[in-house]
Amino acid sequence: MKSKLFSYNYEDTVIHRLSGLTKLICFMLLTFAIMFSYDIRVILATLVFSVAILRVSKIKWSQISLMVLYVVIFIVINAFITFLFSPEQGVEIYGTRHLMFKMFGRYNVTQEQLFYQTTKLFKYLSVIPFGIIFLLTTNPSEFASSMNKVGVHYKAAYAFSLTLRYFPDIQRVYTDISQAQQARGLEMGAKAKMGDRFKNSLMIIIPLIFSTLERIEVVTNAMDLRGFGKAKKRSWFTVSKLKRADYVALFISLAIFAGAFAVSAFINHGRFYNPFI
Amino acid sequence: MKRTPIIEFDHFSFQYFSQAEPTLHDICLKIYPGEKVLIVGPSGSGKSTIGHCLNGLIPFYYTGTIEGSLKIKGQETRDLDIFQLSKMIGTVLQDSDGQFVGLTVGEDIAFAMENDCVPHSEMHERVERVAKMVGMDEWLTSSPYELSGGQKQRTSVAGVLIDDVDVLLFDEPLANLDPATGKTAIEIIDDIHKNLKRPFSSSSTRLEDVLHRDVDRIIVINDGRIIADMNAHELVSSDILIKNGIREPLYVTAMKYAGIKVTPEMKPGHIWSLDTSKVNTALQRWDRSVNIPAVVNDNQSILKSDHLSFSYDGVHPTLEDIDFDIREGEMVSIVGKNGAGKSTLSKIMCGFAKEDKGVILYQSANLKGKSIKERAEFIGVVMQNPNQMISKPLIFDEVALGLRLRGVAEEEVKERVEKALKVCGLAPFIEWPISALSYGQKKRVTIASILVLDPRILILDEPTAGQDYRHYSDIMEFLREVNKLGITIILITHDMHLMLEYTPRAIVLSEGRMVADTRASVVLTNREMIEKANLKETSLYHLAELAGIPDCTRFVQNFIDYERTTRR
Numbered sequence: 001m002k003s004k005l006f007s008y009n010y011e012d013t014v015i016h017r018l019s020g021l022t023k024l025i026c027f028m029l030l031t032f033a034i035m036f037s038y039d040i041r042v043i044l045a046t047l048v049f050s051v052a053i054l055r056v057s058k059i060k061w062s063q064i065s066l067m068v069l070y071v072v073i074f075i076v077i078n079a080f081i082t083f084l085f086s087p088e089q090g091v092e093i094y095g096t097r098h099l100m101f102k103m104f105g106r107y108n109v110t111q112e113q114l115f116y117q118t119t120k121l122f123k124y125l126s127v128i129p130f131g132i133i134f135l136l137t138t139n140p141s142e143f144a145s146s147m148n149k150v151g152v153h154y155k156a157a158y159a160f161s162l163t164l165r166y167f168p169d170i171q172r173v174y175t176d177i178s179q180a181q182q183a184r185g186l187e188m189g190a191k192a193k194m195g196d197r198f199k200n201s202l203m204i205i206i207p208l209i210f211s212t213l214e215r216i217e218v219v220t221n222a223m224d225l226r227g228f229g230k231a232k233k234r235s236w237f238t239v240s241k242l243k244r245a246d247y248v249a250l251f252i253s254l255a256i257f258a259g260a261f262a263v264s265a266f267i268n269h270g271r272f273y274n275p276f277i
Numbered sequence: 278m279k280r281t282p283i284i285e286f287d288h289f290s291f292q293y294f295s296q297a298e299p300t301l302h303d304i305c306l307k308i309y310p311g312e313k314v315l316i317v318g319p320s321g322s323g324k325s326t327i328g329h330c331l332n333g334l335i336p337f338y339y340t341g342t343i344e345g346s347l348k349i350k351g352q353e354t355r356d357l358d359i360f361q362l363s364k365m366i367g368t369v370l371q372d373s374d375g376q377f378v379g380l381t382v383g384e385d386i387a388f389a390m391e392n393d394c395v396p397h398s399e400m401h402e403r404v405e406r407v408a409k410m411v412g413m414d415e416w417l418t419s420s421p422y423e424l425s426g427g428q429k430q431r432t433s434v435a436g437v438l439i440d441d442v443d444v445l446l447f448d449e450p451l452a453n454l455d456p457a458t459g460k461t462a463i464e465i466i467d468d469i470h471k472n473l474k475r476p477f478s479s480s481s482t483r484l485e486d487v488l489h490r491d492v493d494r495i496i497v498i499n500d501g502r503i504i505a506d507m508n509a510h511e512l513v514s515s516d517i518l519i520k521n522g523i524r525e526p527l528y529v530t531a532m533k534y535a536g537i538k539v540t541p542e543m544k545p546g547h548i549w550s551l552d553t554s555k556v557n558t559a560l561q562r563w564d565r566s567v568n569i570p571a572v573v574n575d576n577q578s579i580l581k582s583d584h585l586s587f588s589y590d591g592v593h594p595t596l597e598d599i600d601f602d603i604r605e606g607e608m609v610s611i612v613g614k615n616g617a618g619k620s621t622l623s624k625i626m627c628g629f630a631k632e633d634k635g636v637i638l639y640q641s642a643n644l645k646g647k648s649i650k651e652r653a654e655f656i657g658v659v660m661q662n663p664n665q666m667i668s669k670p671l672i673f674d675e676v677a678l679g680l681r682l683r684g685v686a687e688e689e690v691k692e693r694v695e696k697a698l699k700v701c702g703l704a705p706f707i708e709w710p711i712s713a714l715s716y717g718q719k720k721r722v723t724i725a726s727i728l729v730l731d732p733r734i735l736i737l738d739e740p741t742a743g744q745d746y747r748h749y750s751d752i753m754e755f756l757r758e759v760n761k762l763g764i765t766i767i768l769i770t771h772d773m774h775l776m777l778e779y780t781p782r783a784i785v786l787s788e789g790r791m792v793a794d795t796r797a798s799v800v801l802t803n804r805e806m807i808e809k810a811n812l813k814e815t816s817l818y819h820l821a822e823l824a825g826i827p828d829c830t831r832f833v834q835n836f837i838d839y840e841r842t843t844r845r
Contacts (some may be wrong), residue, residue: 062590141378165380168422177665179629183653184726185682203668203678210664218375225368226330226378227392227435230360235394235406237379237387 011138014245015057020138021146021245026253033260033277034127039273040119042260047126049256054129064132079117083107089114091196091208096276099126116224119273145236166215173211178204282307282352283443284331289487291326291335292431300326302501303345310443312493314468314475316496317484319522320716320744327498328448332368333359349492363389367437371449373429376419376436382408382424383417385433403439409436409515411465412501426615427458445469452743453455455614457769457811463489484518485526486814488547497521507633509546513537524746527774528820530834532556534843536561548816553823559680560824569838576605578641579765580656580734585635587618587625597789599635603767605733608760610768610776610797611671613786614811619769622786623736626767628652641842653679657732661739663719666726672698672709676726699754700762717748717761721755734765738834741775753779771802773812798833 015023034046082089090112091097098111144161148154179201187196223229264271286306292299302321308314312634318324329335330347347354349365372375379385384406408414411431421429430450437445447466451459465489484524488509491696495512498504499521506510512518518525528548532539539555544550553560585599596618603609611619624630626637628649637644638653658665669675676697680690698704701721706714718742726776727735740756741749753775760766768780776783776797785793787809793800800806800813821832 047839052395143389158709161380162378167377169374172663176660179624179627179649180658180660180666180667183627183629183656183658184679184730185650187650204611206668207665210667211662218370218372219378220371221334221338222376223378223388224334224359225363225370226389226440227360227363228388230392231394233394234391235397235400237384237391237397237400238381238396249408 007186009136011058013057015053015133016137017245018137018249019146019151019242019246020143021241022242022249023134023138024143024146027130030252033257036271037262037264038119038123038271039259039263039268040115040122041167041273042263043122043126044254045128046260047122049197050126050129050133053133053178057133058130063136065130068128069094071124071128076120076182078124079121083113087113089113092276093272094276098276099227102195102244115275139238142238142240145239148234148236149239155229158228163221166219169215170208170212174204174208177207177211225244282310282348283310283350284308286345287329287348289340289347290344291330293339293341294624294724296341297688299342300501301330304501305529306496306503306506308444311494314725315487315492316498316592317340317497319494320506322496323501326501328368328446331362331444332366332446333357333362341713360666362441362506365440365442366444366446367440367442368448369430369433369437369450370445371452373426373453374435377421380604381420382413382428382432383575385412385421385432386417386439388436396577407435407439410466412436416544424713426454426460427461430454430458430462432437434465434469439750447551451486452689455811456486456773457614457807458485458491461481462812463487467491471500476485484523485548489525491534491547497523510541510544510550513545514541514543522745522747524749524774527777527836530840531817531820532560534836534839535560549821551823553820557824558828560820561826562619564755564821564824564826564835567839569835569842571834573627573665574604574605574607576628578602579605579639580643580767581605581638582622583636583638585622585625585637586633587621587630588619588633594789597624599791601690601794602783603734604763606723606760606763606766607782608757608766608780609787610770610780610783612771612776612800612812614771617786617810619786620738622737623658623767624768626652626734626736627656627658647655653730653732655733656736657727657730657734658736659723659727659738659740661742663716663723666723667711667719670710670712672706672711672722675711676729679726679730681804690705693729693731693823694725697725699765700728700759701725717744717751720752724755724759728759728764732764735759736767738767738769740768740770740774749775771812773815777815777833778840781837796834798830798837802833 016046024219030046032049033041037043086092087107091110093116094112096112100114102108123209141144143164144157146153147157181200186203188202263273268274286304286305286438289301289304290299291301304327309767316327325690326335327338330343331354333354335341336343336355343355349357349362353709354362366517377385379388383401383404385765387416404417405414405612408417411434413428413431413435416424416428416432416639434445445466450462450466452464463486463602471726475647492509494506495509495510496503496692497517504521505515505517507515513525513529523815526545526548528551529539529545532545535556537559539545543552543556580603582599582601583594585593588594611622613619621630625632628644628647632645639652644652667675669678673694676694678688680693685693689738695704695707698707703721703725706718711719715720723738724735737756741752744752744837756766756768758780768775770776772825780797783793783795783797784791785800785806792809793806800810801812803813808842815833817833821829826832
C-alpha cells in the first residue's frame with residue numbers, strides 16, 4: 001500500500017543519485033532566493049527551472065496531485081486574505097495607482113495590486129516543485145547520515161528520518177479514522193459551519209494522537225532494545241559520498257541564489273521589480 | 278544432567294510504580310541453555326512483564342520496585358543496563374511493523390550495528406550473512422510496505438540475530454499474522470532453534486498454533502504467579518488451561534465432547550504427536566451420534582453484491598466480479614490473506630470507496646450514489662483498534678456522539694445511549710471516563726457507539742485481535758447476542774476459531790476474487806481454499822483423519838453444531 005500524499009520512491013535519475021545533503025542545501029538556497037526576490041522575471045525563470053527538474057526526476061502527477069491540491073487551496077485562500085486585509089498593498093509598494101475597476105468600499109482593484117499578488121502567487125508556485133523534489137527523491141536514512149556528517153547530532157537526524165518512515169503509516173490511520181467518524185455522521189465537507197468544522201476535526205485528531213502515542217511506545221522500545229542512543233556516535237548503513245554531480249548541483253543552486261540577489265541589488269535596487277515607473 | 282541455567286529467577290517480584298499491587302509474585306524459574314520454553318497466560322497475567330524484566334525494558338523504560346533476584350548468565354540484571362542486556366537477549370516484539378525502524382530491510386537488520394559504530398564495510402558483510410540465514414537476502418533494499426507480515430517478522434528476527442544473542446525472546450509471535458503465516462513463523466523459530474539458538478517464546482491466545490512445533494516446557498502464568506511448569510502433553514491433559522482462561526487445542530475439546538479422558542500417554546501436546554489408536558471407536562461413535570439439523574436462514578436478502586469490481590489505480594483490480602447475497606440476521610465472516618481485498622470490500626459497502634463496476638444492493642435497492650452518511654443509517658462499521666475511534670473523554674459522550682451529530686433531541690439521546698450501554702453490558706459505567714476501561718471494554722464502547730445508531734448491518738474488522746481467550750469469548754458471545762436481536766453481522770477476520778465457532782458461513786477472497794462462499798467447516802477442510810486464503814487446516818480435520826472417520830468435513834460440522842447446542 002503506497003502512501004498518497006508523499007513518500008520516497010526510488011527511480012534512477014540524476015536527481016535521485018544526488019546525496020541527501022546536497023538536496024537539502026540546494027533546496028534551502030533556492031527557497032531563500034525565491035522568498036527574497038519580488039522580481040517576477042526572476043521568479044518565472046526559477047519556476048521554469050524547477051518544473052524542468054521536476055520532469056528530470058520522473059515524478060508522476062499521481063504521486064503529487066493531492067499535495068498540489070492542498071497547496072493550491074492554501075495559495076488561493078492566501079491571495080484572497082491578502083486582498084481582504086490590504087487591498088492597497090500594491091499601491092504602497094510601487095508608489096503609483098492605476099485603477100482598473102471599483103468593487104465596494106475600499107476594495108478597488110488596481111494594476112499594482114494585481115501585479116503584486118500575481119508575483120506573490122508565482123513565488124509560492126515556484127517553491128513547491130523544489131519541496132516536492134526534495135521530499136520525494138531523498139532517501140530519509142541517507143538524509144539522516146548526511147545531516148549527521150555535517151555535525152547535526154545523530155539523535156536529531158534520526159528523528160527526522162523516523163518521521164518520514166512512519167509518516168505514511170500515520171496518514172493511513174488518519175484516513176481510516178476520518179472515514180469511520182464520517183460513518184458516524186461527522187460532516188467533513190463544505191456543508192459544515194466553520195466552528196463545527198474545527199470541533200469535528202478534533203474528533204479525528206484526538207484518536208489519531210492516541211493511536212500515534214501507542215505506536216511511539218512500540219518504536220521507542222524497539223529502538224532501545226537494539227541499543228539506540230548508547231554511544232556518542234553511530235555509524236550508518238546507508239552513506240553516499242559527495243560526487244561530482246553533487247558539486248555541480250550545489251554550484252548551480254548557489255549561482256541562482258547569487259543571481260537573485262544580484263538582480264535585486266544592482267538592477268531593481270530593492271526587493272521589488274517595479275514596472276510602473 | 279547438571280547444567281548452569283542461563284536465566285534464573287529467584288523469589289523475584291516486581292511492582293510497577295503506577296500499580297497498587299505487584300504484577301509478579303515470588304517467581305522462581307530456571308531456564309537452561311538450548312531450551313525452548315513457552316510462557317502462556319491470559320492477558321494481565323504478568324507474562325509480558327516477565328519478558329520486559331528479561332530484556333531490560335524493566336526497569337529502564339517501565340519503572341517499579343524489584344525484589345528478589347534475576348540472573349542472566351550468572352549476572353544480576355539490576356547491575357546491567359538495557360544495552361548490555363540487549364547483547365544477551367534479543368527481543369522480537371509482537372508488532373513487527375512497529376519494530377521495523379529502518380527504511381529498508383538491510384538498514385533495519387543493521388540497526389543494532391549502527392548503534393555500535395560498526396564500520397560500514399563490515400556492516401554490509403554481516404547483514405548479508407544474517408539475511409541469508411532467515412531467507413531475506415533477496416529483499417535487502419525493500420521497504421516495509423513491500424513486505425508481507427511473515428517477511429517483516431523474518432527481518433525482525435535477523436535484526437536481533439545480528440548481535441549473536443544468547444537468548445531469543447519472542448513476544449506474542451503470532452499476534453498479527455494470518456494462520457498460514459503464523460504457521461511459517463513457528464517453523465522459522467523452530468529452525469533457528471535447531472540450528473543455532475535458544476529461543477524462548479511467549480504467547481497467549483493461540484497455544485494450539487504455537488504447538489505446531491515442539492517445545493521443551495510450557496510455563497503457565499496467572500495473577501503474577503507460576504501456576505504450572507510442565508511439558509505440553511501433561512499440560513494439555515490437565516485442567517490447568519481451562520482454569521486459567523487459556524484456550525485448549527480444538528482437537529482436545531473434540532475428544533472431551535466424545536467423552537474421552539485425555540491422558541499424557543496419548544501424547545496430546547501436539548496434533549502430530551497425538552495417538553488416538555485407543556479412542557478411535559469412541560470418536561467414530563460420537564461422530565455418528567451427532568445429528569443436529571443445519572440452521573437454514575431463508576430471510577430476505579439484506580446486502581447483495583452483484584458483479585462488483587474495484588481498482589485503486591485503474592490498472593490492477595483489487596476486487597473483481599464479487600457476487601454474494603447476505604440475508605437478514607446472518608453472521609458471516611469474510612476471510613482471506615492480507616491484501617486479498619477484504620478491507621476494500623467493507624470500504625465499498627460503507628461508501629468509503631466507490632465501485633467501478635457492478636452494484637451493491639441493500640434490501641434490493643441500489644446503493645449507488647448514496648453517501649457515507651446515508652449508508653451509515655443502516656450499515657455500522659467498527660474498527661479493529663478502539664483507540665482509533667474514541668474521541669471523547671466520557672463514555673456517555675462517546676456513545677452519544679453519532680446521535681448528537683444527527684441532531685437528535687437530548688432526551689432521546691439519553692434514552693438511546695442508556696439502552697445501547699445496557700445491551701453492551703456497560704450500564705454501570707455510564708458516567709465513567711473511558712480511560713478507566715480495559716481494552717475489551719473500550720471495544721464494547723465502540724460497538725455501543727455504533728449500535729446506538731440502530732444499524733441493520735454491523736461490520737467488524739478483526740473484533741478479537743490481540744485478545745485472550747476470555748475476552749475473545751466475551752466479545753464473540755456478546756456479538757452473538759447482538760445478532761439475535763436481528764442485526765446482520767459481517768466479520769472481517771483471519772481467526773479460524775472465530776470463523777468455525779461463530780459464523781456459519783464464510784466468504785473467502787483471494788487476490789481480489791471470491792473463491793468460496795460456503796460453510797466454515799468446508800473452507801477449513803479444503804486444501805485448495807486453505808492455500809488460497811492463507812489459512813491452515815483445522816486440527817479437527819487431522820483428528821478426524823487420525824480416527825479413521827470417513828467424512829472429515831462432516832466431522833468438523835458436527836463439532837460446530839454440537840458446540841452450538843451445548844453452549845450455555
